[in-house]
Amino acid sequence: MLLTRATEYALLSLDTIRQSEKPIGAEQLANELCIPKSFLAKILQNLARAGILESKKGAQGGFILMKEIDEISVREIIIAAEGKAPAVFDCTQYAATCPNGSIGTCSISPFLATFQRKVDDFLDGLMLGDII
Template identity: 35%
Template sequence: MLFTKSTAYALQALIELSKYDKPIDVTTISEKTAIPKPFLAKLLQNLSRNGFVYSFKGINGGFVLAKNPKEIKLLDIFKNIEDKDTLVFYCSKSKDDCTRNRGSICELQPFFEKMEDEIAIILDKYTLADFIRN
């Protein structure tokens, strides 16, 4: 599967945050997106550590986008949340790095490598702004 629930939730949360100029708390984002609050809190902390959102503590605290939605690429979100190099299939980008030591006999690896490259190109074209309704 290309996108896990984590990536889908991260996208939903970022889209929700794009609607506000001020920090929005986890409870509000959870209510508006129907994302479970504990799961959302972990995702937002991850996004904060990696520069997608700013986190503010205190009574008026919460999260706010750290960048313009036009600068947040879908590929970057995916790589951050999924924390892996492959997008679709758990297959090495090189026959020499095959995790099962079968690279020299694998007939599928060239296909998956090409598919990975093409999907990365597509994901790199889209930004968060492409998913925000006006």
């Protein structure tokens, strides 16, 4: 499972947004966190599409949290930021070279499925409020 800077920036942004008493814009966040604005804007839009943030328009606009920090799971943040669910092992990228000929039939598939469920359960139970 590889989490990229997108997840890191999402978590840092959410922490800054939760501390703000008013909506905070992408440019201000980018400057405060030393993050490229265009990259951060994409992450913030993904968080808004996922229902984690709300984007307010206008002169006093910016981003605010849509939910309480104890209602936002780290897994949903990762999915929004990365554009996909975190995977312990992504067999699909090796489908053409799988020695067993098909995905999910190798001897370690049951272990990988169990491991993935445990990671998913952990990340679903870990809330933003637990880490900030």
